[in-house]
Amino acid sequence: MTTVRDERLGAALRQLDTPEHRPSFHLELERLLAAEAAGRRPVRRPRPRLRWGLRVAFAAALGALAFVALDIVRSGDTPGPVEVQEATAADVKVAVSAAVARAESLSGTYVSRERTPESDQVDSTRGTFVILADGSYHTKDGVREDAYDARRRVSVFYDHGPGYDPYAHRARRLAAGPPDSLGYTDSEFQRELGSVVRALMAVDDDLPVEEIEVRGRRAWRISTPVRQDRLAGEGWSPDHLVIVVDQETGIPLRARWTVDGRLRHDLQMTNVDVNADVSRSELRVRIPAGTELTRSNQGFQRVPLDGVESVVGYAPLVPSWLPEGFELADVTVAEQGNPTGAEAMNPAAPGVVSMAYRRGFDAIFISTRVAVKPTGGAIWSDPLATGEGFVDNPEGVELERGALSGVEANLLIVPLALPHLWALTEELVVTVAGDLSRDELIRVAESLEPGP
Amino acid sequence: MDIATAPEPAADIRPAVLERARRGDQEAFAAVIRHYDPGLRALAYRLLGDRDRMDDALQEAYVKAFRALPRFQRRAKVGTWLYRIVYNTCLDELRKARRTAVEPLDENVDQPGGWADPADVAAGRGDLSRALATLPEQERAAVLLVDAQGFDYRDAAQVLGVPEGTVASRLNRARASLRAALGGSA
Numbered sequence: 001m002t003t004v005r006d007e008r009l010g011a012a013l014r015q016l017d018t019p020e021h022r023p024s025f026h027l028e029l030e031r032l033l034a035a036e037a038a039g040r041r042p043v044r045r046p047r048p049r050l051r052w053g054l055r056v057a058f059a060a061a062l063g064a065l066a067f068v069a070l071d072i073v074r075s076g077d078t079p080g081p082v083e084v085q086e087a088t089a090a091d092v093k094v095a096v097s098a099a100v101a102r103a104e105s106l107s108g109t110y111v112s113r114e115r116t117p118e119s120d121q122v123d124s125t126r127g128t129f130v131i132l133a134d135g136s137y138h139t140k141d142g143v144r145e146d147a148y149d150a151r152r153r154v155s156v157f158y159d160h161g162p163g164y165d166p167y168a169h170r171a172r173r174l175a176a177g178p179p180d181s182l183g184y185t186d187s188e189f190q191r192e193l194g195s196v197v198r199a200l201m202a203v204d205d206d207l208p209v210e211e212i213e214v215r216g217r218r219a220w221r222i223s224t225p226v227r228q229d230r231l232a233g234e235g236w237s238p239d240h241l242v243i244v245v246d247q248e249t250g251i252p253l254r255a256r257w258t259v260d261g262r263l264r265h266d267l268q269m270t271n272v273d274v275n276a277d278v279s280r281s282e283l284r285v286r287i288p289a290g291t292e293l294t295r296s297n298q299g300f301q302r303v304p305l306d307g308v309e310s311v312v313g314y315a316p317l318v319p320s321w322l323p324e325g326f327e328l329a330d331v332t333v334a335e336q337g338n339p340t341g342a343e344a345m346n347p348a349a350p351g352v353v354s355m356a357y358r359r360g361f362d363a364i365f366i367s368t369r370v371a372v373k374p375t376g377g378a379i380w381s382d383p384l385a386t387g388e389g390f391v392d393n394p395e396g397v398e399l400e401r402g403a404l405s406g407v408e409a410n411l412l413i414v415p416l417a418l419p420h421l422w423a424l425t426e427e428l429v430v431t432v433a434g435d436l437s438r439d440e441l442i443r444v445a446e447s448l449e450p451g452p
Numbered sequence: 453m454d455i456a457t458a459p460e461p462a463a464d465i466r467p468a469v470l471e472r473a474r475r476g477d478q479e480a481f482a483a484v485i486r487h488y489d490p491g492l493r494a495l496a497y498r499l500l501g502d503r504d505r506m507d508d509a510l511q512e513a514y515v516k517a518f519r520a521l522p523r524f525q526r527r528a529k530v531g532t533w534l535y536r537i538v539y540n541t542c543l544d545e546l547r548k549a550r551r552t553a554v555e556p557l558d559e560n561v562d563q564p565g566g567w568a569d570p571a572d573v574a575a576g577r578g579d580l581s582r583a584l585a586t587l588p589e590q591e592r593a594a595v596l597l598v599d600a601q602g603f604d605y606r607d608a609a610q611v612l613g614v615p616e617g618t619v620a621s622r623l624n625r626a627r628a629s630l631r632a633a634l635g636g637s638a
Contacts, residue, residue, distance in 0.1 A: 002605075010600050033514075167468070169472075183474070294477055343520050
């Protein structure tokens with residue numbers, strides 16, 4: 001939509017005086033920020049016992065995957081169609097959702113290309129990735145290195161691009177899962193990959209699938225229109241998506257989003273290894289001496305399930321039903337959580353419980369926090385909202401069973417956000433998130449009961 | 453009156469500075485805030501109409517941004533994202549004020565927004581200031597972002613959380629009111 005401005009009115013508005021801050025403003029702000037930062041001071045690291053995972057979007061279960069090394073095409077090696085088979089999107093979805101259930105690791109290289117509509121410039125990022133089944137990851141491109149070690153619940157980031165001083169940050173005592181761990185335990189690469197799989201899962205089952213060959217390997221190619229985001233603006237939100245999936249492993253190898261036939265975003269994985277032996281030393285980020293290093297402490301501690309109540313003052317809500325194969329992987333609690341929601345508009349509530357259940361690379365995250373009253377006239381909003389300009393339209397669902405019986409929950413399944421459901425009771429704010437179907441999310445929520 | 457073309461909104465801050473701020477570097481965050489503060493201050497003041505309320509809201513918004521920045525995923529421009537936080541915080545402040553009737557101490561606050569600056573009045577800007585203050589906040593924000601601060605519809609839509617078409621219709625209404633107040637001079 002073309003922007004039309006009233007330049008005369010704009011000039012008149014700009015001539016209106018705006019006062020400077022009061023003299024003490026910056027000092028007061030500095031103190032407030034220091035208090036915020038102080039709340040994250042490092043403390044002695046707890047001994048890790050349990051493992052947890054994050055929102056890697058691949059679901060699981062193609063059977064035990066043997067170690068497979070792939071040499072996959074790179075940009076420019078556009079695979080050509082070989083023959084049209086009877087396969088449908090449903091078959092591919094089964095394969096992908098089954099693919100890496102028992103995969104212990106995924107590693108390789110990736111190329112991400114993105115065209116900015118305004119400048120028509122295509123930016124390209126090339127890097128390596130390692131993802132482990134316990135949720136750990138390591139990604140590295142030309143200027144950044146980012147890692148998360150799920151066993152130690154430590155996240156390290158190192159930025160050494162040209163033109164500025166190298167900088168590193170180390171965050172510890174992270175929550176078991178979103179919304180409290182967002183930004184520390186999921187890399188940009190994983191988020192992209194997650195949105196690919198979610199987009200695939202949203203495709204109609206009956207959609208025909210092309211069978212193609214990619215460097216001697218059989219692959220499926222799915223081409224589908226996608227719903228545009230109404231706030232994104234002309235040229236920004238893709239209207240079409242093509243996904244290439246390796247048939248043997250069920251791994252998506254490439255996703256290409258276009259707008260009006262023009263590239264918007266292209267993500268390719270090459271030299272992909274599934275279930276290769278990956279040493280945990282590959283998760284390390286080596287920070288050169290002299291690099292400025294800051295640290296933060298997110299304040300979550302691991303506890304056994306029966307130790308939750310003594311910390312937060314209420315019994316945790318525990319699911320009595322989960323899809324087959326999920327097991328409790330991690331329980332963390334914090335006496336005081338961070339603000340959640342789009343742009344952190346929700347208050348920093350006390351008594352946060354963050355739990356993760358895992359099945360291979362799949363994860364379900366359940367969180368609860370005390371529903372303190374937001375300041376002013378504000379109301380609680382979705383703790384896992386997409387945010388950053390995206391306006392979600394959740395589905396209202398009345399839960400009929402369990403501790404949340406009678407509560408109106410909000411359910412959101414969109415590619416950009418982790419599928420989730422959240423509910424506000426008189427006492428608690430509850431979230432259930434994971435790469436689950438609508439019915440599964442509801443069923444998990446309806447099975448929550450005070451535990452253990 | 454010199455008619456200047458609307459300025460481009462502040463260019464996005466250097467990625468390296470933003471990354472440091474994302475990882476909790478307070479100094480880098482201060483740099484981010486300094487970069488965008490003039491425009492944010494103008495928006496907050498025109499929405500709240502009082503310097504102390506503006507400062508209180510901005511401090512609250514900046515602390516929220518500091519907390520939320522680790523989760524910022526660069527789907528939006530960081531400037532747009534900050535404007536959205538400030539806008540939402542100002543709306544919260546206005547909602548709070550509506551719930552809590554406060555006896556005004558300043559004679560100027562009998563106007564909605566209450567910030568007809570004497571210097572503005574003396575310079576003939578008082579009419580515009582008062583007319584702006586009578587607009588609904590959503591329309592006021594739209595005209596400030598697009599006409600005064602140079603946002604395009606897309607970014608303004610992201611700040612306001614509405615589709616571009618809604619931004620355009622709010623602008624139409626706001627401009628009509630302001631032009632009428634100014635006797636068609638603006």
